[in-house]
Amino acid sequence: MVPETAGMTRLHLAIFAVLLAFLIILPFFVYPVFAMKVMCFALFAAAFNLLLGFGGLLSFGHAAYFGGASYVAAHAAKVWGLTPELAVLCGTAAAAFLGLVIGSLAIRRQGIYFAMVTLAFAQMVYFLALQLPFTGGEDGLQSVPRGDLFGVFSLQDSIPLYFFVLTITFSGILFLYRIVHSPFGQVLKAIRENEPRAISLGYDVNRYKLMVFVLSATFAGLAGAVKSQVFQLASLTDVHWAMSGEVVLMTLLGGMGTIFGPLAGAAIVVTMQNYLATFGAWVTVIQGVIFVLGVLLFRKGLIGVLAQWLKRPL
Amino acid sequence: MTIVLEARGLTKEFKGFFAVNKVDLRVEKGSIHALIGPNGAGKTTCFNLLTKFLQPTSGTIIYDGRDITRMAPAEVARLGLVRSFQISAVFPELSVLQNVRVALQRKRGESYDFWRSETFLRRYDDEARHHIAEVGLSEFVDHRAAELSYGRKRALEIAATLALDPTMLLLDEPMAGMTQADVERISALIRRVAKKCTILMVEHNLSVVANLSDRITVLARGEILAEGDYETVSKSPQVIDAYIGAGHA
Numbered sequence: 001m002v003p004e005t006a007g008m009t010r011l012h013l014a015i016f017a018v019l020l021a022f023l024i025i026l027p028f029f030v031y032p033v034f035a036m037k038v039m040c041f042a043l044f045a046a047a048f049n050l051l052l053g054f055g056g057l058l059s060f061g062h063a064a065y066f067g068g069a070s071y072v073a074a075h076a077a078k079v080w081g082l083t084p085e086l087a088v089l090c091g092t093a094a095a096a097f098l099g100l101v102i103g104s105l106a107i108r109r110q111g112i113y114f115a116m117v118t119l120a121f122a123q124m125v126y127f128l129a130l131q132l133p134f135t136g137g138e139d140g141l142q143s144v145p146r147g148d149l150f151g152v153f154s155l156q157d158s159i160p161l162y163f164f165v166l167t168i169t170f171s172g173i174l175f176l177y178r179i180v181h182s183p184f185g186q187v188l189k190a191i192r193e194n195e196p197r198a199i200s201l202g203y204d205v206n207r208y209k210l211m212v213f214v215l216s217a218t219f220a221g222l223a224g225a226v227k228s229q230v231f232q233l234a235s236l237t238d239v240h241w242a243m244s245g246e247v248v249l250m251t252l253l254g255g256m257g258t259i260f261g262p263l264a265g266a267a268i269v270v271t272m273q274n275y276l277a278t279f280g281a282w283v284t285v286i287q288g289v290i291f292v293l294g295v296l297l298f299r300k301g302l303i304g305v306l307a308q309w310l311k312r313p314l
Numbered sequence: 315m316t317i318v319l320e321a322r323g324l325t326k327e328f329k330g331f332f333a334v335n336k337v338d339l340r341v342e343k344g345s346i347h348a349l350i351g352p353n354g355a356g357k358t359t360c361f362n363l364l365t366k367f368l369q370p371t372s373g374t375i376i377y378d379g380r381d382i383t384r385m386a387p388a389e390v391a392r393l394g395l396v397r398s399f400q401i402s403a404v405f406p407e408l409s410v411l412q413n414v415r416v417a418l419q420r421k422r423g424e425s426y427d428f429w430r431s432e433t434f435l436r437r438y439d440d441e442a443r444h445h446i447a448e449v450g451l452s453e454f455v456d457h458r459a460a461e462l463s464y465g466r467k468r469a470l471e472i473a474a475t476l477a478l479d480p481t482m483l484l485l486d487e488p489m490a491g492m493t494q495a496d497v498e499r500i501s502a503l504i505r506r507v508a509k510k511c512t513i514l515m516v517e518h519n520l521s522v523v524a525n526l527s528d529r530i531t532v533l534a535r536g537e538i539l540a541e542g543d544y545e546t547v548s549k550s551p552q553v554i555d556a557y558i559g560a561g562h563a
Contacts, residue, residue, distance in 0.1 A: 182429065182431065202392040
């Protein structure tokens with residue numbers, strides 16, 4: 001047996017510790033807003049991976065929760081004047097509710113039909129974001145104030161904001177890790193592996209699927225809500241179907257069903273978009289080529305392949 | 315003599331084709347009952363109806379004095395009527411220990427606690443190891459189920475099923491695709507299990523169930539052809555005809 005400490009293998013604990021140390025010193029070396037963007041997407045991809053990699057459900061509409069939450073959080077901070085943590089909470093709660101509604105309808109279908117239902121609902125959310133009176137239409141919600149954390153600590157400067165974002169996203173990722181390694185996660189993996197068998201053991205598989213769907217939507221929402229506070233903006237990009245595709249790409253590139261894969265995938269994709277921005281429209285082409293190469297050479301994703309070499313789950 | 319599982323007039327129609335037609339079946343408590351028949355006789359359909367993986371077109375199913383005709387499969391399983399699958403049903407990426415533990419986890423009801431560490435599940439480890447030892451898989455406890463041989467996967471499935479403490483077991487062709495050595499091991503296991511619960515098994519071959527079952531029901535073209543102990547059934551001209559007829563088809 002692999003030695004464990006408080007439910008986490010020592011290897012995973014060590015990786016998380018190194019990652020945290022790295023993230024603490026990171027803003028003093030790179031542009032903090034860029035680092036925050038990576039962290040938001042890492043949480044988004046990790047949330048998506050909970051559903052795809054551990055629940056075995058491919059949603060093609062995760063932008064709805066990510067973007068939906070960013071709109072609600074931006075609105076809460078800008079119009080209602082809520083403090084950042086409350087605004088983020090509002091956005092996350094909205095995503096959870098949206099996940100419950102869409103999830104309870106989508107889990108009745110399987111495979112490609114499930115993906116199509118989630119996509120259809122996400123398109124409806126996109127339409128709402130475009131048409132509702134409070135969403136700002138094509139412009140989105142701009143110049144959202146950064147506010148004071150708990151009404152006390154100003155998040156105007158990038159560094160305090162960075163640590164606010166780091167705390168939330170890192171805790172979110174740790175919580176997702178816990179979900180995967182919980183009694184619930186164990187049943188979830190069993191359902192992914194062999195659904196009829198899980199039913200024959202007496203498990204109500206649809207309840208588990210709905211729960212993992214809602215949890216995934218909630219954390220995707222948390223990521224979107226935080227992102228709106230970082231960029232002081234909620235825009236149509238975040239609810240667009242291309243965003244749903246991007247999170248699939250990040251997860252597959254890094255390795256679905258692994259713990260660290262989605263984080264690596266998110267870092268790679270965001271970094272690429274950032275540093276290749278000067279190539280303009282070529283970014284998508286380069287991204288496409290990398291994705292094709294990734295799928296051809298590393299079918300299990302970068303971290304998935306690494307885990308295979310090391311013969312350890314990562 | 316008590317009847318633990320009873321089907322009355324069980325019928326399943328697929329667009330005009332009667333896969334199972336007015337089948338009456340009574341399984342005695344504590345017995346090993348075999349349901350046999352040639353290919354396409356409707357054994358597996360019948361089996362899926364009894365475990366509620368299929369909904370019957372008409373007829374009733376009574377289990378332990380309770381009408382289960384309209385119940386969901388997971389509900390039936392929670393009542394102690396547990397099935398196995400024709401293709402070995404294990405969770406390939408989980409370890410042998412985890413495979414059995416996931417069944418033991420049922421004892422605490424549903425596991426919706428996503429916030430709790432899975433170290434909580436270690437309380438089931440000893441019991442799981444006991445069930446694993448019973449089917450002779452102790453040396454593979456930490457292996458992934460996918461790495462096991464076919465016969466061992468079947469044994470693992472039975473270990474997980476027994477972990478549920480079923481009152482009745484439904485086995486779908488438990489011997490299919492097994493080597494002679496495996497067949498003998500599983501037969502011995504089934505006999506041992508039968509001391510604690512009732513068993514209904516579906517089998518293709520009459521010879522396999524010959525000295526294992528107390529009662530045999532022969533099914534052909536969706537209908538019951540004969541019923542009784544091995545002696546009676548094996549001498550029935552209809553049964554001989556059905557098997558030879560199917561062999562030539």
